[in-house]
Amino acid sequence: MEKTMDCGQNTLLNELTQGKELTNLLRMHLHSSSSPETRQALLEKILCSYEKALSMLNWNGFVVETKPTGSTLESPGSIANSSPGSEGSDKKDVFKKRKTSSGWTEQVRVCSGTSLEGPLDDGYCWRKYGQKDILGSNCPRGYYRCTHRHSQGCLATKQVQRSDEDPTIFEVKYRGRHTCKQASHFAATSVPVTRESKLKGNHSRQKQQQLEEKQKQSQEVFFSFEAGLKVKTEDLDNKEDIFPSFHFPVESEVENSMVIKTLMENDIMGNLSPAFISPATSESNYFSVSPCHMGSFGLGQNVQTSDSDLTDIISAPTSVTNSPIGDLDISSLDKLEFDPSFLFDNPEFFS
């Protein structure tokens, strides 16, 4: 766990630090007679770094607490009745209630040239359980549920459908929230104690290696995607049910300041509401992060959100891989510390 936290934190910090350095480099180039191409390249790299960093943040799910959802669709009854536990003996008892459009939708754009059948993984382990041709749509819709549904009773599901208009866009509809261990830890290195991981000896190790390999590949794929990532988030009001809230534990130290400062330096924080850097209040020592605001970092991601409650906290994982990025446990950020009294316009910070 500790290892995972350090790893994820380091990765995040590396990206942000790289972004900072690149920004400085760009600044230097601005004062020099370097070519616009050079500047452009630097800009791209900066965006790249921050997109990675943001993805890491997003991917951690920010599932901090689990509270019963008011949503009709994932009411324990509906799913439970159709869960394997209740199935089996009498199929007629299976309750296949059509779900209403609760949950939220994200549109994920992948880079051109990518041949993935579906959008990136979002750090969760999904298992496909169905596919349907949808009326009025050329592309079938895939139905996925959390791999840990059986082992941990995780009720999260998602639907993935390629957009007719733009094949590079996948519409991903999330439903339910992850209650699995992975959702909490989001650490690939700490593989949830599932049936696989309980397997003994070489077999489990082999499995883990396969998983790691898979994640490694996913990461590579993801990084090839990020430039064209587009996320459209809807129904954020429902997200509250699923990712009820995220609080960034903050204490007073410099590292967090660096993160924020770095964002500020790149005019990223310009769009942040006070909620993000919220008073980090002396009382709570927490600040919350709105998915909307995270999305409005202006990092080249075209993010559209509904005008839903901006106080909702972090968005669900946007896209979709078992990338090691998922290794980052957001809880690791509690090691990041933020000095509420830090002056962001401190010119000396970026020396």
Add this chain to the structure above:
DNA sequence: GCCATTTGACCGCC
């Protein structure tokens, strides 16, 4: 042998 995916069938809602 285990697990994930595919795919036809089933079921409930509209």
Add this chain to the structure above:
DNA sequence: GGCGGTCAAATGGC
């Protein structure tokens, strides 16, 4: 009855 969501047998990969 049409459609969307889910189930579960069949299948294939590792």
